[in-house]
Amino acid sequence: MEQLHVKHEHGSYTVSIGSGLRHTISEHLPKSYRQVFIITDSNVAPLYMDDVKQSFPETTVVTTYVVPAGEESKSLSVFYDCHTKAIEYGVDRQSSIVALGGGVIGDLAGYVAASYMRGVDYVQVPTTLLAHDSSVGGKVAINHALGKNLIGHFYQPVAVIYDTASLNTLSKTEWRSGMAEVIKHAWIAHDQAFLDQCYSIDHFEDVDKDLLNSLILQGIAVKARIVTEDEREQGNRRFLNFGHTLAHAIEAEMGYGEITHGEAVAIGMDFALKVSESYFDCSLNRMNFRNWIMAHGYPISVINHLDQHELLHRMTRDKKNVNSEIRMVLLSKQGNPQVVSFTKDEIRNELKEYHKEVSQV
Ligand SMILES: NC(=O)c1ccc[n+]([C@@H]2O[C@H](COP(=O)([O-])OP(=O)(O)OC[C@H]3O[C@@H](n4cnc5c(N)ncnc54)[C@H](O)[C@@H]3O)[C@@H](O)[C@H]2O)c1
Ligand SMILES: O=C(O)C(=O)C[C@@H](O)[C@H](O)[C@H](O)COP(=O)(O)O
Ligand SMILES: [Zn+2]
Secondary structure, rough: OEEEEEEOEEEEEEEEEEOOHHHHHHHHHHOOOOEEEEEOOOOOOHHHHHHHHOOOOOOOOOEEEOOOOOOOOHHOOOOOOOHHHHHHHHHOOOEEEEEEEEHHHHHHHHHHHHHHHOOOEEEEEEEEOOHHHOOOOEEEEEOOOOOEEEEEEOOOOEEEEEEEHHHHHOHHHHHHHHHHHHHHHHHHOOOOOHHHHHOOOHHHHHOOOOHHHHHHHHHHHHHHHHHHHHOOOHHHHHHHOHHHHHHHHHHHHHHOOOOOOHHHHHHHHHHHHHHHHHHHHHOOOOOHHHHHHHOOOHHHHHHHHHHHHHHHHHOOOOOOOOOOOEEEEEEOOOEEEEEEEOHHHHOOOOOOOOHHHHHOO
């Protein structure tokens, strides 16, 4: 088992990473709880709920709520249902919520924890590769029809317990989605070897276990370092949004759940690399990245079917923006991210050129 420590305004928490940890959840918590309320989804429940329930001593009351799998559950109505269940089960301030699942569950259950009785403890038990990112850093949120993660909080977990054995049941699509956030961490880290390791994998679902563990650890280390320095995204935390300005617009425009978050982020990074090369007049060898996303089946061609005007309009609602300028995270070289402001007209032109380029691949 590996452990990393994340500091925040009110204390710190430990991220524990290892195979089989779901069987010993209570051993990795900073204290014992009278009740634990497990929130999970309809795909994860039949796979891992029993193991997690049984990992608690008999003296702990374990209650559960299963929400429909998928991005659509990051909604006000599912959020409200979670509160209703918590009230009915008598969850109180001596209890903890356990977010058992991918980023959807982490974001949803974390936001329930942040708001229920003005805040109760919660534990992240990530089960997807993507959630190496989402379980760390305390960004919790649900979506609004007008934009991703627009309703939320910064609210830190008391522990992150990552059982890497749970990744064995992921679908090909979810491996692809998760690898996008891994390679995002590689792009913003000053570490060519990390990027090369991502490029070296032929089939994500068959990745060598030692390489996977190394990628997960490196990704979490990048994220942990940045969120420790800037918990509330006043500065460098914005770098973790590399690729997300266009990604969030694509997700909302296509309809939540129509494309995975990671697939949208991969397209967003492809766009951001193109804009970076022209803005900084530099070479990022972006065609290596383009070849990688094509080889692994990231659905880049969706860009050809989306209305550019609508995408642009959605990008103007991004949380990083100030006044009417659109802020994107660009790279002047690998490991050197910067936040750059553009006018709407400038992004309109960039999108137009990107569309043209993608329609030829
Ligand atoms: N808070 C953050 O910092 C942060 C960071 C990145 C992404 N996110 C958010 O995370 C969400 C995406 O997370 P995700 O990709 O994990 O999606 P997800 O939680 O929807 O999981 C993807 C799919 O895999 C299934 N699944 C989960 N674990 C499984 C397992 N072990 N075996 C088989 N199937 C499993 C789920 O039921 C779901 O169908 C998005 O909403 C995104 O905005 C948040
Ligand atoms: O932790 C962060 O900060 C990130 O930006 C990580 C992103 O991968 C993640 O998708 C996050 O939820 C996006 O945040 P948002 O503030 O742009 O909604
Ligand atoms: Zn993301």
